[in-house]
Structure formats: structure tokens, C-alpha cells
Amino acid sequence: MTSNTDLRVGVIGTGLIGTSVALAARRIGCSVRGWDHDRERTRRASGLGGLEEAGDLEEAVERADIVVIATPIPTIPELVARALACAPDAVVTDVGSVKSPLVKATLDAVPHTDAVRYVPGHPMGGSERSGPDHASASLIDGIVWVLSPSGISDPAMVDRLEGWVRAMGAVSVRMDPERHDRLVAFVSHLPQVASTALMSVAATEEADEPELLLLAAGGFRDLTRLASSNPGLWSDILLSNRDAIADAIDRYVAQLERLRSQIAERRGTEVEATFAAAQSARLRMAAKPKVRAGVAVLQVELPDRPGALAHLTQALGDGEVNIEDLQISHSPEGGRGTVHLTVAAADAVSAAEALSAAGFDPIRLA
Amino acid sequence: MTSNTDLRVGVIGTGLIGTSVALAARRIGCSVRGWDHDRERTRRASGLGGLEEAGDLEEAVERADIVVIATPIPTIPELVARALACAPDAVVTDVGSVKSPLVKATLDAVPHTDAVRYVPGHPMGGSERSGPDHASASLIDGIVWVLSPSGISDPAMVDRLEGWVRAMGAVSVRMDPERHDRLVAFVSHLPQVASTALMSVAATEEADEPELLLLAAGGFRDLTRLASSNPGLWSDILLSNRDAIADAIDRYVAQLERLRSQIAERRGTEVEATFAAAQSARLRMAAKPKVRAGVAVLQVELPDRPGALAHLTQALGDGEVNIEDLQISHSPEGGRGTVHLTVAAADAVSAAEALSAAGFDPIRLA
Numbered sequence: 001m002t003s004n005t006d007l008r009v010g011v012i013g014t015g016l017i018g019t020s021v022a023l024a025a026r027r028i029g030c031s032v033r034g035w036d037h038d039r040e041r042t043r044r045a046s047g048l049g050g051l052e053e054a055g056d057l058e059e060a061v062e063r064a065d066i067v068v069i070a071t072p073i074p075t076i077p078e079l080v081a082r083a084l085a086c087a088p089d090a091v092v093t094d095v096g097s098v099k100s101p102l103v104k105a106t107l108d109a110v111p112h113t114d115a116v117r118y119v120p121g122h123p124m125g126g127s128e129r130s131g132p133d134h135a136s137a138s139l140i141d142g143i144v145w146v147l148s149p150s151g152i153s154d155p156a157m158v159d160r161l162e163g164w165v166r167a168m169g170a171v172s173v174r175m176d177p178e179r180h181d182r183l184v185a186f187v188s189h190l191p192q193v194a195s196t197a198l199m200s201v202a203a204t205e206e207a208d209e210p211e212l213l214l215l216a217a218g219g220f221r222d223l224t225r226l227a228s229s230n231p232g233l234w235s236d237i238l239l240s241n242r243d244a245i246a247d248a249i250d251r252y253v254a255q256l257e258r259l260r261s262q263i264a265e266r267r268g269t270e271v272e273a274t275f276a277a278a279q280s281a282r283l284r285m286a287a288k289p290k291v292r293a294g295v296a297v298l299q300v301e302l303p304d305r306p307g308a309l310a311h312l313t314q315a316l317g318d319g320e321v322n323i324e325d326l327q328i329s330h331s332p333e334g335g336r337g338t339v340h341l342t343v344a345a346a347d348a349v350s351a352a353e354a355l356s357a358a359g360f361d362p363i364r365l366a
Numbered sequence: 367m368t369s370n371t372d373l374r375v376g377v378i379g380t381g382l383i384g385t386s387v388a389l390a391a392r393r394i395g396c397s398v399r400g401w402d403h404d405r406e407r408t409r410r411a412s413g414l415g416g417l418e419e420a421g422d423l424e425e426a427v428e429r430a431d432i433v434v435i436a437t438p439i440p441t442i443p444e445l446v447a448r449a450l451a452c453a454p455d456a457v458v459t460d461v462g463s464v465k466s467p468l469v470k471a472t473l474d475a476v477p478h479t480d481a482v483r484y485v486p487g488h489p490m491g492g493s494e495r496s497g498p499d500h501a502s503a504s505l506i507d508g509i510v511w512v513l514s515p516s517g518i519s520d521p522a523m524v525d526r527l528e529g530w531v532r533a534m535g536a537v538s539v540r541m542d543p544e545r546h547d548r549l550v551a552f553v554s555h556l557p558q559v560a561s562t563a564l565m566s567v568a569a570t571e572e573a574d575e576p577e578l579l580l581l582a583a584g585g586f587r588d589l590t591r592l593a594s595s596n597p598g599l600w601s602d603i604l605l606s607n608r609d610a611i612a613d614a615i616d617r618y619v620a621q622l623e624r625l626r627s628q629i630a631e632r633r634g635t636e637v638e639a640t641f642a643a644a645q646s647a648r649l650r651m652a653a654k655p656k657v658r659a660g661v662a663v664l665q666v667e668l669p670d671r672p673g674a675l676a677h678l679t680q681a682l683g684d685g686e687v688n689i690e691d692l693q694i695s696h697s698p699e700g701g702r703g704t705v706h707l708t709v710a711a712a713d714a715v716s717a718a719e720a721l722s723a724a725g726f727d728p729i730r731l732a
Contacts, residue, residue, distance in 0.1 A: 182575075
């Protein structure tokens with residue numbers, strides 16, 4: 001049997017997600033061919049070393065074991081149909097953020113004999129950026145990748161896709177399309193709507209109060225970061241999942257109205273109880289190690305003086321540990337700074353050893 | 367005339383903000399005495415080297431030029447009155463997040479002859495954390511510090527406070543109490559309510575769908591970070607500014623309902639236009655240099671290999687530059703990583719020189 005590391009992979013659509021998947025597949029040794037209707041985009045993606053540029057879809061998927069369709073939602077059904085027809089042995093998946101209507105439309109567009117090889121999917125990564133230039137194999141590390149088999153997906157095909165997804169460092173979760181759509185409405189689509197609506201309200205006020213955004217500190221910036229996401233992409237996603245999103249917005253509005261009444265009617269004890277319950281849920285979530293699978297997070301206390309961070313990063317460099325992410329939480333004068341380091345899970349032990357040898361006292365958080 | 371650097375400062379309330387102000391005042395050479403009704407908290411604050419521990423409020427403010435009341439809102443009027451009475455030459459300010467009702471209550475509690483030395487204020491810093499252990503002088507760097515003189519504040523006292531605030535590295539903005547309250551309702555209080563309500567909704571759904579938060583990626587985490595803020599503190603703030611907040615929530619709900627209709631009725635062009643307007647407002651805000659006054663942000667491209675970050679931080683350490691914050695935006699395999707460095711504005715040139723000398727190509731963003 002072919003191992004995950006020498007599969008032939010075809011990627012259709014070389015934007016942020018398609019190119020990141022291509023880079024992650026290359027990283028584990030797969031051969032990857034890519035194609036995008038925008039040739040310039042494929043060229044930029046192949047410049048990152050992730051894939052071999054194909055002249056058309058047929059060339060990209062020829063003799064493939066796995067095909068990933070990473071294009072805007074409206075184009076997916078037709079591209080899945082073409083890929084299934086051109087690559088008779090491949091499992092074909094997509095990365096659409098909404099599954100139920102997409103799966104229905106795709107099954108309508110594909111002959112039943114081919115459709116058993118279609119396994120819908122959704123890697124829950126991405127960011128407010130887009131395009132191959134922001135792509136990275138590390139975007140796949142530890143993300144949750146939902147597999148949403150249709151009623152007729154061949155179990156062997158689901159297994160093949162799942163093995164490959166896991167080999168690339170993602171955490172696979174199986175979930176039927178309807179359930180997927182209901183859940184992402186709350187944790188992905190509603191946050192996007194909440195962020196955009198908040199930015200809209202502030203922008204409207206700013207017209208009368210030019211100093212408004214001068215007062216906007218970290219909290220406002222955190223909450224509105226998503227508002228810089230791609231409008232066309234999001235319009236497609238939101239319309240495709242409109243029923244679940246309308247329901248999620250209704251529940252959100254109801255909760256806002258509830259809080260509004262508690263505040264306006266000076267029911268302080270209730271406001272405090274609402275906040276305490278949300279605080280406890282948020283802290284529980286932060287502690288969940290599953291969310292960070294694939295990477296390890298180390299916390300290190302560090303004196304706040306020039307050179308201290310250099311000493312730390314030098315120790316990791318000497319230990320051949322690559323730093324995936326690093327954040328300094330606070331840098332108190334005369335006190336201690338706290339650094340949170342993210343490294344590949346496989347590097348966690350060598351990172352801790354290198355840091356201890358250099359006189360630091362790392363704590364593994366996740 | 368006394369310069370800003372040798373003022374005598376009294377800090378009442380040594381939590382996150384009070385202790386951070388004390389550390390920032392110490393940093394510019396002021397002598398600082400502090401007191402908190404919780405003696406253990408004053409002890410921890412003085413352990414950070416920021417202040418001399420006083421036995422009571424009277425001792426903390428004796429012969430002070432400036433007194434900062436950094437305690438919960440309900441306690442402020444009485445403490446301002448006591449500080450004004452005990453420190454006959456001092457300007458007394460507070461850091462309450464809501465100004466209008468607080469100023470009224472304080473003026474009611476203070477004789478007119480003293481009240482002219484009361485200059486209400488609001489440093490727009492803080493975070494979801496609390497307590498002196500998370501305090502830092504760097505929390506004051508570049509933040510906007512609103513001064514909200516009452517109708518009777520002595521202009522000379524306002525000037526003294528403003529000079530000191532600027533000397534510590536904050537950006538001072540004068541704004542009357544009512545306007546302050548209306549604006550912070552949108553950029554500070556509404557984001558907190560939006561974040562807590564989103565976390566509440568997700569927590570309620572999670573009861574039926576235990577896998578819900580497994581699907582929560584970066585966007586959801588960004589939007590709910592504020593939900594871990596202190597419930598008691600926020601209940602006080604929200605109730606104090608209830609009219610402005612109720613109005614801000616109403617506008618937010620109206621915008622959410624508008625988006626909901628656009629989505630549910632499949633008016634894709636309108637959804638896209640709403641998103642595009644919010645995106646453009648958000649990008650405009652990110653580019654505003656004023657928000658980041660006091661610090662400089664440098665962007666550096668960096669090869670993704672063990673030791674690269676060490677090379678960079680070593681160069682800064684050799685140049686005696688202290689790193690306030692550092693974030694790696696992406697770490698693509700075989701591609702480039704982007705590092706955003708925050709340093710004190712005064713260090714920006716030496717940081718850029720040190721990086722260039724080490725072969726990097728830094729770009730100053732702010």
C-alpha cells in the first residue's frame with residue numbers, strides 16, 4: 001500500500017489555503033501538482049517550492065491519489081465533477097467553509113459511480129489574509145480539519161483522506177455536513193459577522209466624532225481584526241449557510257438584549273453573573289490542549305533587559321529547534337517578562353532541554 | 367518650577383493600572399508612594415520597585431504634587447475628597463473608565479475650594495488581566511490618556527497633570543466627561559459586551575454540542591479574549607455608563623439585524639458592500655500612527671530556520687535595544703517569515719541600525 005508520504009496530490013486553486021495544503025503535503029514528501037484559473041497565482045505558489053505548475057486541471061489531477069479543490073464555493077461542484085472524471089483512482093475533497101448545500105449541489109453534478117470518491121472537507125485554518133503569498137505549511141499544524149462524508153462516500157476513501165490529513169499534522173474530526181454547518185455558524189461565521197458589525201458601527205460614529213478611533217485600544221483592535229477579511233469570500237460563505245447563520249445571529253442578539261436590560265435596569269448582580277459565566281467558559285477553552293494539537297507551548301520567565309531574549313532564542317537555535325511563534329506577554333521594568341513559545345510538538349522536549357541547559361525554567365503549557 | 371521628573375506622586379490603589387502608573391512615574395525619576403486597602407497588594411507592587419509602601423492614605427499623599435486614585439469606581443469620590451484634603455498642593459486625578467456620573471458624585475463630595483484641584487482622567491490601557499503582578503511601565507507607553515476637566519478644574523492643575531502624563535510616554539487627549547463616556551461606550555464598553563455575549567452564546571450551545579469549541583479557531587479566540595475580564599470591575603463600569611452603553615448596544619443590534627436580513631434574503635451584493643466598507647475602515651485604523659505613539663514597530667523578513675530569530679534578537683541585544691514585543695506572523699516552510707518588533711520610539715533608530723548591520727532589512731511601520 002502507498003504510504004501517506006509518497007502520495008500524488010493535485011491542488012486546484014492556489015490561494016491561501018490551497019497553497020498552504022500544497023506546502024504541508026510537500027513537507028511530508030508527497031508530490032504535488034497545482035493549477036489555478038489565475039496562472040500568475042499558480043506561478044507565485046510554485047515559487048514557494050510547494051508544487052509543480054500544471055497547464056490545466058486535467059494535468060494537475062492526472063494519476064492523483066488525492067485531489068483538493070480549494071476554490072470559491074460557487075465553483076466547487078463543477079470542479080469536483082471534472083476532477084473525479086479525470087482522476088479515476090483519486091479521492092476528491094474540497095475545503096469549502098459550508099458543507100451541506102455544497103454537498104447537495106455537488107452530488108447533483110456528479111454521476112453516482114464517481115460520487116463515492118468525493119469526501120467533503122473543511123480545514124479550519126485561514127486568517128484575515130488571502131493569496132498564496134501568505135501561505136505556509138505551518139498554517140496546517142494542529143488545525144482541526146473536518147471531514148464531512150456524504151451519505152454515499154466510500155469508507156475506504158474517507159480513511160485514505162483522513163490518514164493523509166493527520167500525516168500533515170492536522171487534527172481530523174468527522175462530522176456530518178448539517179452538523180458541521182450548524183457548529184461553524186457559531187464559532188466561525190458569527191464571530192465574523194460580530195466583528196464586521198462592530199467595525200461598521202464604529203465607522204458610522206466616526207463620521208461625527210473623528211477622535212473616536214484614537215480611543216480604541218487593544219480590545220477594540222482584537223474584536224475588529226476579522227473585519228479586514230475578504231468581502232467577496234465572506235459574502236459567498238454567509239449566503240451559503242444563511243439559515244444556520246440567521247439562527248446564530250438571533251441567539252447572539254437575544255443575549256445582547258438580555259445584557260442590555262440587565263445594564264439599563266441596573267441589575268448589577270445579574271451583569272456580574274453573566275460576565276462570570278462567560279469568563280469561566282473562556283478560561284476553560286484556553287486550557288483545552290486539543291485545540292493546540294500538533295504544537296507545544298512553553299512558558300518561560302525572562303529578565304527584562306537587552307539581550308535576554310537573544311540568550312533564549314540562541315539557546316533554541318543551538319538546540320536546532322525552530323520557533324513557530326513567540327509572544328512576550330508583558331515586559332515589566334524591574335520585574336519579569338513572560339514569553340510564550342510555540343514549537344512543533346516533536347520539538348517540545350529538545351526545546352525544554354535546551355532552555356534548561358541555558359539556565360531558563362520552561363513550563364510546558366500545552 | 368519643579369520638572370516632571372522630580373514630582374512627588376501618591377498612588378492610591380495598587381492594582382494593574384495603579385502599579386503600572388507607579389512604575390512609569392518611577393521610570394522618569396518621580397518619587398512614588400503607594401497605598402491600597404489590601405496591604406498584601408501594596409507589598410507586591412512595591413516588590414516590583416515602583417513605589418514606597420505607605421501605612422495609610424494620608425502618608426501616601428503627604429506633600430504630593432500629583433495623586434492618582436486607581437480604585438474601583440464606587441470608592442473614587444470619597445478617596446478623591448480625602449486626598450484633596452490631605453494634600454493641599456496636589457492635583458488629584460482618578461483613572462475611572464466612566465467619567466460623567468463619577469465627576470458629578472465627586473464634586474458633590476468635595477468642598478468647592480478643593481474641587482478646583484480635581485482633574486478627572488482615564489488612561490485607556492489595561493487588559494483582560496488584573497492585579498499588580500501583571501503591571502508594567504510599558505503598559506503606559508503610547509496609550510491614550512484622556513483628561514476630562516470638570517467645569518471648575520483649575521487650568522494650571524490640568525496643565526501640570528498633562529505635562530506629567532506626556533513625560534511618562536502617554537498621549538494626552540482633553541475631552542469633556544459626557545463626550546468621553548459616549549465615545550468609550552463604542553470603542554471600549556461595547557467591545558466588552560460583544561465579546562462576553564459571544565462567549566455566552568457559544569457556552570450555551572456547547573452544553574448540547576461538546577465538540578463545538580474544538581472547531582473554534584483564531585478568529586473566535588480573538589473575539590472572546592476580553593470575555594475573561596474581571597466581572598465585578600465590568601459590572602461597575604457598565605452600570606455607571608448605562609445610558610451610553612444601552613444606546614451603543616442598540617446601534618450594534620440594529621447593524622446585526624441589517625446584516626442578518628441581507629444574508630437571509632440572499633442580497634449578496636449588499637453583504638459584500640457592508641463587508642467592504644468595514645474592511646476599509648479597519649485597514650484605515652491599522653494605518654493610524656497616532657494610536658501607537660511612544661513605541662515604534664519594525665517589520666523584518668526572516669528566513670525560517672533554527673537560529674534565524676536568535677541572530678535577529680542577538681543583533682538587538684548587542685545594540686542595547688530592549689524588545690517590548692515580538693510577533694512572528696507566519697513561518698512558511700521554504701519561504702519567508704515576517705517578524706513584527708515593538709521597541710520604544712526612542713530606540714527605533716538604533717534598532718534599525720543594529721538590524722541593518724546584521725544583514726536584515728527592517729521596515730519601520732509606525
